[in-house]
Amino acid sequence: MGFFAFAWSILxxxxxxxxxxxxxxxxxxxxxxxxxxxLALGRVYxxxxxxxxxxxxxxxxxxxxxxxxxxxxxYGLPPYLASLGIQISPLAAAIIGLGLNSAAxxxxxxxxxxxxxxxxxxxxxxxxxxxxxxxxxxxxxxQALRLVIPSWSNELIYSIKYSxxxxxxxxxxxxxxxxxxxxxxxxxxETYVVVAAIYxxxxxxxxxxLWMLEQRARIPGLGVPTEHR
Amino acid sequence: xxxxxxxRSDGAILRVEGLxxxxxxxxxxxxxxxxxxxxxxxxxxxxxxTGKSTLLRCINQLxxxxxxxxxxGDREITCKKQNINCLRAEIGFVFQNFNxxxxxxxxxxxxxxxxxxxxxxxxxxxxxxMDELARVGLSxxxxxxxxxxxxxxxxxxxxxxxxxxxxxxxxxxxxxxxLDPELIGEVLDVMxxxxxxxxxxxxxxxxxxxxxxxxxxxxxxxxGVILEQGPPEEFFTAPKEERTRVFLSKITELYxx
Numbered sequence: 415m416g417f418f419a420f421a422w423s424i425l426x427x428x429x430x431x432x433x434x435x436x437x438x439x440x441x442x443x444x445x446x447x448x449x450x451x452x453l454a455l456g457r458v459y460x461x462x463x464x465x466x467x468x469x470x471x472x473x474x475x476x477x478x479x480x481x482x483x484x485x486x487x488x489y490g491l492p493p494y495l496a497s498l499g500i501q502i503s504p505l506a507a508a509i510i511g512l513g514l515n516s517a518a519x520x521x522x523x524x525x526x527x528x529x530x531x532x533x534x535x536x537x538x539x540x541x542x543x544x545x546x547x548x549x550x551x552x553x554x555x556x557q558a559l560r561l562v563i564p565s566w567s568n569e570l571i572y573s574i575k576y577s578x579x580x581x582x583x584x585x586x587x588x589x590x591x592x593x594x595x596x597x598x599x600x601x602x603x604e605t606y607v608v609v610a611a612i613y614x615x616x617x618x619x620x621x622x623x624l625w626m627l628e629q630r631a632r633i634p635g636l637g638v639p640t641e642h643r
Numbered sequence: 644x645x646x647x648x649x650x651r652s653d654g655a656i657l658r659v660e661g662l663x664x665x666x667x668x669x670x671x672x673x674x675x676x677x678x679x680x681x682x683x684x685x686x687x688x689x690x691x692x693t694g695k696s697t698l699l700r701c702i703n704q705l706x707x708x709x710x711x712x713x714x715x716g717d718r719e720i721t722c723k724k725q726n727i728n729c730l731r732a733e734i735g736f737v738f739q740n741f742n743x744x745x746x747x748x749x750x751x752x753x754x755x756x757x758x759x760x761x762x763x764x765x766x767x768x769x770x771x772x773m774d775e776l777a778r779v780g781l782s783x784x785x786x787x788x789x790x791x792x793x794x795x796x797x798x799x800x801x802x803x804x805x806x807x808x809x810x811x812x813x814x815x816x817x818x819x820x821x822l823d824p825e826l827i828g829e830v831l832d833v834m835x836x837x838x839x840x841x842x843x844x845x846x847x848x849x850x851x852x853x854x855x856x857x858x859x860x861x862x863x864x865x866x867g868v869i870l871e872q873g874p875p876e877e878f879f880t881a882p883k884e885e886r887t888r889v890f891l892s893k894i895t896e897l898y899x900x
């Protein structure tokens with residue numbers, strides 16, 4: 415069987431596994447986004463204990479290997495939650511592990527964006543009578559989220575690829591299924607080429623979507639001009 | 644000007660007592676006291692670094708004073724129990740650098756206060772905002788973003804943003820200092836007409852022409868205190884303090900008459 419015929423024959427199984435990859439990625443990026451925003455705001459605007467806690471969280475998750483974090487969550491969290499009477503699936507455990515890690519990185523991107531906004535914006539918002547929370551909600555975040563898109567795109571693309579680490583906690587995602595096919599067919603090289611190609615296609619599509627989002631969200635005078643990309 | 648509005652002169656709209664503010668070792672305000680009646684325009688002048696801007700910021704608590712008290716009407720702004728957001732909503736602030744919200748159009752900049760602070764519905768807030776933009780002569784720029792406007796236009800939008808909250812008092816922090824000379828006039832025109840409509844205005848400015856022709860009173864600040872205060876005729880023709888005379892002669896050299 416030639417390469418293309420072989421690739422075609424394993425594609426259905428791999429595409430099926432790709433769905434799991436997309437679930438893991440989207441789950442962890444969304445969780446990381448929500449947690450990351452609160453971490454960043456806590457780090458910039460919080461009182462000292464909150465700044466210290468959020469800083470510690472970020473240092474911890476950036477300073478230890480992602481795979482180790484994932485294993486800790488996967489083996490540590492379910493028994494603990496079970497003792498509280500809560501069952502979580504391996505998928506949920508993987509999403510939590512990857513998401514908490516992503517949150518640390520996203521928080522740093524958000525923090526950079528928030529701090530790049532001129533202090534006069536907050537002052538003007540307060541002068542109109544907006545509370546601090548509302549000033550953040552209506553003035554700071556809408557600007558920060560636009561500014562963060564380019565660096566945040568990196569994080570999303572990383573997380574697509576990091577989802578393959580869920581292989582170690584035996585989720586049937588793309589890399590895991592690729593490994594199984596490679597073993598069964600003994601055509602290791604060809605199998606992994608197809609697996610890599612699928613990741614590449616996902617990343618290219620996502621990059622394009624992010625670029626479109628960036629264009630749509632553009633506002634004159636906010637952020638770097640993007641004509642020359 | 645007060646003689647023309649006797650009904651508006653009942654009681655002080657703004658009262659400042661013994662205001663002190665330090666930034667680190669820098670003792671910027673060293674006991675400033677003043678008051679304003681409704682409808683008055685007061686211009687604060689003085690060398691740079693003497694606490695003029697700090698005074699304005701301490702009045703609406705954008706900077707929290709170390710000591711001293713501030714009242715808006717009969718409500719104490721410096722009182723910890725006061726909801727500062729409500730009081731700030733009644734005090735318009737115009738910044739030297741405009742500080743328009745970068746991500747919002749001119750219209751949305753003016754509309755955000757009425758909508759998010761006063762809770763007006765979008766349609767009502769839009770109508771109000773369009774009225775305020777018309778008042779500063781910028782109806783045709785409603786959909787422009789700040790980056791698409793000239794400095795003078797941005798400052799007029801920022802005045803409209805403050806006016807949309809129907810403030811009892813407007814604070815202007817060197818509103819024309821960041822502008823190219825040819826754009827200063829359009830901003831001053833708006834301020835002159837506001838003063839004529841009876842808006843209470845406290846203006847930090849080096850625009851002596853404006854001070855002379857529009858203000859009811861001029862405050863000269865130096866070294867964190869008010870050295871002299873008086874009506875413009877008196878102030879410019881017969882200043883009491885030697886320091887005031889020196890400053891006035893310097894500023895006339897610099898900016899002309």
